[in-house]
Amino acid sequence: MTTPSEPTPDGPDPGLSAIMSERRQLINLAYRLLGSLADAEDVVQETYTRWYAMTRQQQDAIEVPGAWLTTVASRICLDLLGSARTRRESYVGEWIPEPLPDPTEWITGRSGDPVDRVTLDESITMAFLVVLDSMTPAERVALVLHDVFRYSFAEVAEIVGRTPGACRQLASSARRRIRASQAPATPASTARQSGIVRDFKQAWEAKDIDALIGLLDPDATAIIDGGGLVSAGRHPIEGSEQIARYILALAGRAPDLTILERTVNGQPGLVAQQNAVTVTVTAFDVEDGRIKRIWAVRNPEKLRPWTAAATPTSR
Structure with a gap:
């Protein structure tokens, strides 16, 4: 199996740096969708495995590799989210998303620790991730791609296999879930x-x-x-x-x-x-x-x- 660190059979990959630069974006996306850093890493690894399973000619035919990688990672996450509910039925007790430390408190004894690549913002708080976990897989993917990563509904539709209008409705439904989970209170600084x-x-x-x-x-x-x-x-x-x-x-x-x-x-x-x-x-x-x-x-x-x-x- 060819991995991202290996050259393709056609020789050294001149676009390797550009392809690997998408890794941070993919980790951020997959963690928000799955609530698990370990699962996010697996998704990103599988995404790159699929990229390097293609021939050089197939890779060159892809106009925007970053968009291709995001699409593949999102679809893998969507499949995992669909099976996650079944796995949760056998999970003992309550399930909470995997917590992340601040990158400044992480010992980077190894290069490229995934936690160093997760951007900490409002879409990463435990409260937000818990609400995301209550959504349907399609709602979660539509909301994260559009509201967090600023993909257009046309782009989201291509990724999730629905119409732009349907994706707009999914994101709207997801926002209602977020509003319903928040009491009319003043959040603390x-x-x-x-x-x-x-x-x-x-x-x-x-x-x-x-x-x-x-x-x-x-x-x-x-x-x-x-x-x-x-x-x-x-x-x-x-x-x-x-x-x-x-x-x-x-x-x-x-x-x-x-x-x-x-x-x-x-x-x-x-x-x-x-x-x-x-x-x-x-x-x-x-x-x-x-x-x-x-x-x-x-x-x-x-x-x-x-x-x-x-x-x-x-x-």
Whole structure:
């Protein structure tokens, strides 16, 4: 099998640099569509495998290679999204998208670590990715391609195999889902959210249940993803007091836990480490000065990007 790092049978590829420069765009697209960095990497690898399976003449006949790569990657993602719902039926407990560390906190001991190529913006927050996961595969692809990556509906239609009008309707339906998931509240600024997350960390460490409850919205929800590999609640935890008691119960079972303030998918979050190993990554959604939603990922298979993250002194 020919890989992207190998020359084609027709000789060295003069367009290799241009083709490989699309890798960042493809990683960004596939991660947003699938919510998994590992799956995104697999999609990009498969996309390049299909490119290099063609002859040089077939490659030269493609006017815009970048568009071809995006089309192929999007269609692979669409197929995976279609089968993902079936796979989720056998997933133990709640499923949360794979969290990403800030690129500045990633140790790049290897060249081209995928997390370094994921652009952190509003379309990468945990809240946005969770809403994306509630959409149909077609809605998700249409919204991400058009609203995030600015493809025209005509281009989206060619990729997903529907009419431009149908794609417009899909994106409109997806936007309604996003609006429906957002309460009419004032979102916190990054600085304000960072302060609330820091207060949450301190209350957690002090085992101060009253302080924890005060930081949580009375109707707050916490979702924990253990994947059946570690202990985690299999259903969402509702209510500020219930969440606070659950957190303190965890703290009681792991007294040597170290809590670090970290950037999680571009927003202030927390990382819990035990014996210098990351065991939980927590993202927050803050509304009107209180924590409305908590997403805690404990599944070790989803924490692999964090195993290479630096372990600086707790802030």
